[in-house]
Amino acid sequence: MNGNEKILIIDDELQIRRLLEITLSANGYKIIQSVNGKEALVDAATYNPSLIILDLGLPDIDGQEILKKLREWFNKPIIILSVRDSEEEIINALDNGANDYLTKPFRSGELLARIRAAIRSIENTSDTAILTFESLTIDLQSHTVKKNNELLKLTATEFSILSLFAKNSGRVLTHQFILKEIWGHGYSSQTQYLRVFVAQLRKKIEDNPSKPTLLITESGIGYRFGE
Amino acid sequence: MDFIKYSDSTLISNKIRHYFLSVIIVGVTAFLCIPLSNTQSYYVVSFILLFVVSFLATFMGIGPVIVAATLSALVWNFFFIPPHYTFHIEKAEDILMFGMFFSIAFLNGILTTRVRRQEQLAREREKRTDALFQLTKELSKANGIEEVIKVAIENIRLYFKLEAYIILQNGENILQSFKQTQKDEILSIREFEIAKQSFNKLEITGRFSGVSSNVEYTFYPLKGTRLNPGIIAVKQKSSLDATRKILWDTFLTQIANALEREFLGELAQKVRFLDESDRLYRTLFNSISHELRIPVSTIMGASDTIISSNNSKEVQTELCQEIFTASLRLNRLIENLLNMSRLESGHFSVRLDWYDLNDLINKVTKDLSEELKPFHFKVDIDDEMPLVKIDFGLIEQVLYNLLVNSTQYAPVSTIITLGAHHEKENLIIEITDEGPGFPETELKNVFKKFFKVNSRKTGGLGLGLSIVKGFIEAHNGTIYVSNRENGAKFTIQIPSAKPEIKKQVDPLYEWK
Numbered sequence: 001m002n003g004n005e006k007i008l009i010i011d012d013e014l015q016i017r018r019l020l021e022i023t024l025s026a027n028g029y030k031i032i033q034s035v036n037g038k039e040a041l042v043d044a045a046t047y048n049p050s051l052i053i054l055d056l057g058l059p060d061i062d063g064q065e066i067l068k069k070l071r072e073w074f075n076k077p078i079i080i081l082s083v084r085d086s087e088e089e090i091i092n093a094l095d096n097g098a099n100d101y102l103t104k105p106f107r108s109g110e111l112l113a114r115i116r117a118a119i120r121s122i123e124n125t126s127d128t129a130i131l132t133f134e135s136l137t138i139d140l141q142s143h144t145v146k147k148n149n150e151l152l153k154l155t156a157t158e159f160s161i162l163s164l165f166a167k168n169s170g171r172v173l174t175h176q177f178i179l180k181e182i183w184g185h186g187y188s189s190q191t192q193y194l195r196v197f198v199a200q201l202r203k204k205i206e207d208n209p210s211k212p213t214l215l216i217t218e219s220g221i222g223y224r225f226g227e
Numbered sequence: 228m229d230f231i232k233y234s235d236s237t238l239i240s241n242k243i244r245h246y247f248l249s250v251i252i253v254g255v256t257a258f259l260c261i262p263l264s265n266t267q268s269y270y271v272v273s274f275i276l277l278f279v280v281s282f283l284a285t286f287m288g289i290g291p292v293i294v295a296a297t298l299s300a301l302v303w304n305f306f307f308i309p310p311h312y313t314f315h316i317e318k319a320e321d322i323l324m325f326g327m328f329f330s331i332a333f334l335n336g337i338l339t340t341r342v343r344r345q346e347q348l349a350r351e352r353e354k355r356t357d358a359l360f361q362l363t364k365e366l367s368k369a370n371g372i373e374e375v376i377k378v379a380i381e382n383i384r385l386y387f388k389l390e391a392y393i394i395l396q397n398g399e400n401i402l403q404s405f406k407q408t409q410k411d412e413i414l415s416i417r418e419f420e421i422a423k424q425s426f427n428k429l430e431i432t433g434r435f436s437g438v439s440s441n442v443e444y445t446f447y448p449l450k451g452t453r454l455n456p457g458i459i460a461v462k463q464k465s466s467l468d469a470t471r472k473i474l475w476d477t478f479l480t481q482i483a484n485a486l487e488r489e490f491l492g493e494l495a496q497k498v499r500f501l502d503e504s505d506r507l508y509r510t511l512f513n514s515i516s517h518e519l520r521i522p523v524s525t526i527m528g529a530s531d532t533i534i535s536s537n538n539s540k541e542v543q544t545e546l547c548q549e550i551f552t553a554s555l556r557l558n559r560l561i562e563n564l565l566n567m568s569r570l571e572s573g574h575f576s577v578r579l580d581w582y583d584l585n586d587l588i589n590k591v592t593k594d595l596s597e598e599l600k601p602f603h604f605k606v607d608i609d610d611e612m613p614l615v616k617i618d619f620g621l622i623e624q625v626l627y628n629l630l631v632n633s634t635q636y637a638p639v640s641t642i643i644t645l646g647a648h649h650e651k652e653n654l655i656i657e658i659t660d661e662g663p664g665f666p667e668t669e670l671k672n673v674f675k676k677f678f679k680v681n682s683r684k685t686g687g688l689g690l691g692l693s694i695v696k697g698f699i700e701a702h703n704g705t706i707y708v709s710n711r712e713n714g715a716k717f718t719i720q721i722p723s724a725k726p727e728i729k730k731q732v733d734p735l736y737e738w739k
Contacts, residue, residue, distance in 0.1 A: 087578060087620065105558050155733040175580075192581040192726040195614050199583055210585055217586040220578065220619035 005050035005119060006030045010040040010066070011081070012059050016104070020053065023108045029115075037061030044070055051118060056082040056093070064096055071097035077118035077170070081106065087220045091174050094221070099171045101221075117170030117226050131166045133214055133226055136205055138166045147205060157182065158201050165215065165225035174222040198223065245287045249295040252279060257302045269307035273328050276303055280332045284339030292336030300329040355474050358386045362478060366485040375489055379482040383461070387475065393449075394422060395457035395486070398494075402426045402457060414444075414460075422446045425458050435466040447479055451487030510677050514688050518560050522553035529553075555597075559631070563690045566624060567676075570697040577621065577701045581614040581726050584647055584654070591626045598631060601639040609648040615723045617654070621698040622721075628691040629658045629717055637662035637714065649725070656719040664710040673708050 007029045009020050021031045032047050034040035037060045044052060052070065056063030063082065070078060077099040082089075085103040093101055099121075100114050129140040137146045140163055145152045154162065164181055165173065179187045179194055187193065202209040216224045256279045260272045276299040284292045304314055308321050316322050365378040376393045383391040394414075397403050402423050414422060421439045425432040425446035432438040433445040444460040459479065467475055529546040532538065538546070569575045588606055592599065626645070633643045641661035648655055665673055665680065672678050674696040677689040699706045704721035 105554065157733045192614050192728055195581055195583050196728060199585075211589060217583075217590065219590055219623055220580070 004028075004030065006032060006047055007115070008032045008034065008040070008043055008047060008049040008052045010034045010037075010043075010052065010058070010063075011055040012036060012057075013055070016055070016081075019108075020111075023112070024115075027112055037063075037066045040066060041069060044074060050076055050122075051115060052076070052078045053081050053115075054078055054098070056080060056084050056089070064092060067093060067096045067098055076122060079111075079114055079118060081111070090221055091176075094172055094174050094177075100224070101172060114170070117224075119170075121168070121170035121226065131169070133166070133169065135207075136214065138163060140166070145205070152204050154201075154204065157197055158204070161197055162201060162205070165223065169226035170224070172218050172222055172224045176222075178222065242288060242290065245291040246294055249283050249287060249291040250298060252283065253295050253298045253302060257299070257306060261306065264307050269303070269309070270324070272307045273303055273324070277328070277332055277335065281335050281339055284336040285343060287340070289337060289340045292340055293333065296329070296332035296336045299332055300325065303328060351470060355470075358382070358474065359477055359481070362481055366481055369485065372486065372489045372493070375482070375485045379459075379478075379485070383459075383478065386478075387461075387471070389461045389463055392444075392460045393457060393482075393486075394426075394460060396426065396455070398490070400454070418442050418444060418460075422458055422460065426455065429455065433460075435463065447475075449479060449483035449486060451483050451490075454487060454490060456483055456486035456490055507677070511688070514677070515560075515564075518688055519557070522557045522560075525553035526550050552597075560688065562624075563628075563688060563694060566694045566698075567690050570694060575701075577618045579616045579618055579702075581616055582619050584608060584612055584615055587617075587619060587623055588626070588645060588647075591623055591630065594627065595630055595634070598634045599643070602634060602637065603640070603642045605642060605644045607644060607646040611649070612647060613649055613725045615649075615654045615721070616726070617702060617721060617723065618698075621701065625695045625698050625719070626656070626658075628695050632691055633658060633660035633662060633715075636660070641714075649723075652722060652724045654719075654721045654723045656721075657716060658719075659711060659714060659716045661714040664713075664715045665708065667710065670708060670710070674706070 007024055009017055009024075009031060011017050011020070011033075012035050017033050017035075021033070024031055032043055032049060034043045037058045040054075040058075052074070054063055054067060054070075058066070063080070067078065067080075078097065080090075080093045080098045080101045081104060082093075082101075083104045084090075090101045099118050102111055102114060131138045131140065135148045137149075139145070143159060145154055145159070145162065160182055161178070164178065175191050175194060176188050179190065183190070183193065198215060199209075202212050202215055206212045206214055214225060218224055253276070256275060257272075260275055263275075264272055280292065280295050280299055283295045287295075301314070304316065304325055305312065308316055308325065310317065316325060362378070362382045365382065366375060369375040369378045372395070379393060380391050383389055395403055402419075418433075421432045421442055422444075424430075424438070425448050429448045429450055430436075430438065431445065431447050433442050434440050435445055443462050445463055447459045447461070449456050449458055459482070529549045533543055533546050585608060588608065592604065592606070630643065630645070637643060637660040642659075643661075644657070644659045646657040646659075669678075669680060674692050676693045678692065679689040696706055699719055699721065702721045704719060706717060706719045709716050709718070
């Protein structure tokens with residue numbers, strides 16, 4: 001982490017902004033703050049931050065709307081930080097282009113980890129076709145996966161799932177999204193297939209498949225890959 | 228069971244017909260007896276005529292019978308007693324005979340009609356008693372105002388052939404403006420005024436009552452002993468005769484009593500409900516303020532110490548740990564309150580999908596890692612565990628609350644086990660601890676709202692387990708608690724068939 005990333009915080013609650021400012025500054029990030037939607041859209045364009053932390057319940061424009069507007073041009077990570085905790089709301093936000101979703105109250109350690117993962121994913125995509133996660137190396141070009149320098153035997157589907165995750169590391173992928181990408185539209189509600197393959201994949205890539213650290217389940221939403 | 232008699236006009240024409248009939252029958256009989264008088268004694272004719280009068284008395288009123296008796300006496304005298312075709316009687320014994328005939332015909336007729344009247348009255352009384360008995364029986368069985376009204380209206384239709392409407396008061400002694408059974412049919416303003424007059428002054432108003440008679444309805448007040456439930460409105464074609472009036476009044480009393488009973492019952496229920504919700508509110512309020520104050524005190528105290536005094540780094544870290552724990556506790560409280568209100572409002576849906584139970588248990592144990600640290604926590608999931616169809620978030624909350632419950636009551640260093648297996652299309656989850664268990668008498672109350680085992684120190688609202696039960700039931704599942712040799716055991720059963728997974732062609736990747 002180079003410590004020069006600018007983070008735009010969009011939240012109308014002073015106390016939350018203050019807490020975020022203290023925590024994030026202490027971790028070497030530069031902070032910009034907006035207190036409502038209109039200001040946020042201007043600030044995002046003016047400062048072009050490396051990452052945006054967005055609250056959904058803003059006084060003027062609904063967060064989901066701001067998310068859509070930002071996603072028209074802003075392609076860096078957006079993390080939602082909101083008290084809204086229904087699965088529908090979270091899935092909506094992810095569909096609208098959010099990378100990650102954290103509900104308030106949150107643990108700042110968790111938030112920092114998500115920020116790091118999100119920023120790293122940007123760096124990863126700009127890199128070569130070889131992606132590294134802990135002891136796992138994925139070569140998207142030669143279609144090889146190595147763990148601790150040993151070649152893993154993956155099936156075709158396992159590989160396509162893994163590369164989908166790897167290309168979107170640090171991002172929460174919804175069940176729907178993954179099913180559509182891998183199996184096509186007809187399977188968008190057949191979650192059981194996804195579960196079976198995720199379990200198989202975990203057996204191959206995780207150190208301890210029953211306590212996964214790479215391929216993480218997001219309650220009722222989907223999966224996240226990476227740190 | 229036709230109780231109603233003929234209306235006045237048909238009654239009159241019937242009477243006139245009876246007079247005619249009696250004259251004709253006597254005349255015809257006399258005519259038929261003429262050939263008889265040639266061969267037989269005229270006394271025989273007198274018996275025949277007496278018989279005819281008695282016969283007429285069995286179905287005719289007293290008037291026609293008297294006419295028949297008189298006429299037959301005269302006819303007998305005129306045509307049969309010698310000298311014929313004159314009213315003159317020669318023999319003294321014939322005069323006696325004629326007198327006797329007249330008296331017998333007269334008495335016979337009157338007595339027969341009277342017996343018949345008596346019998347008819349008795350029958351009517353019996354019908355009335357039957358009607359009343361029927362009404363009383365049905366009213367006492369009726370449950371709720373709506374049912375009482377239905378019974379009342381049906382019985383009035385059955386025995387009085389009248390369409391009745393019941394108009395009730397609103398509970399504050401003000402008459403409502405609609406008929407209870409047809410809320411869309413509203414009385415006109417004038418009708419309503421007259422109805423109100425009946426209700427307020429407890430008198431009969433409207434048609435045939437002498438008070439504001441120029442409307443279609445007659446309004447009868449329903450008088451209760453402690454409150455007056457309302458009025459009955461009927462569209463009657465005539466005023467009620469005395470016997471029907473008595474029955475009608477008894478009907479009204481019975482209906483009024485039944486309605487009053489329902490009114491008072493409802494009132495008592497409302498009071499009970501208010502009492503209950505008041506008690507719940509106080510319990511909730513007391514425990515919430517307690518549950519909020521403790522962690523807030525911790526946060527306030529600990530942070531104040533950090534700010535205002537120079538402590539060593541270790542003390543500061545310890546204090547921060549306390550603040551963190553307090554905030555977790557607060558968060559849990561809020562979570563439980565929100566879940567409870569979601570359950571209570573019924574505004575929550577169960578989103579079933581296929582999940583790997585391992586994922587769920589990982590999530591919960593990760594969230595509770597701090598709380599579980601002092602215990603030996605064991606997870607025991609069947610290797611062959613299929614995917615299960617559940618709502619991830621809800622079952623997560625269920626396991627979370629159950630485990631928190633165990634960590635709160637079981638002594639440290641004891642074993643807490645979470646076991647799961649699949650059995651006959653059901654997911655079975657068992658959580659056991661080595662805590663004190665529950666008092667046997669309290670086992671049935673464990674899942675009730677605000678339930679807490681009295682003697683225990685641990686705080687909490689007593690909502691956790693009732694939320695657990697609510698969420699499990701939302702899955703059509705069951706949960707029960709039992710005491711083991713040492714500790715408590717919660718067993719959850721959720722219906723979940725195995726998923727259908729078609730084998731897919733998925734070869735190993737061809738490596739270069």
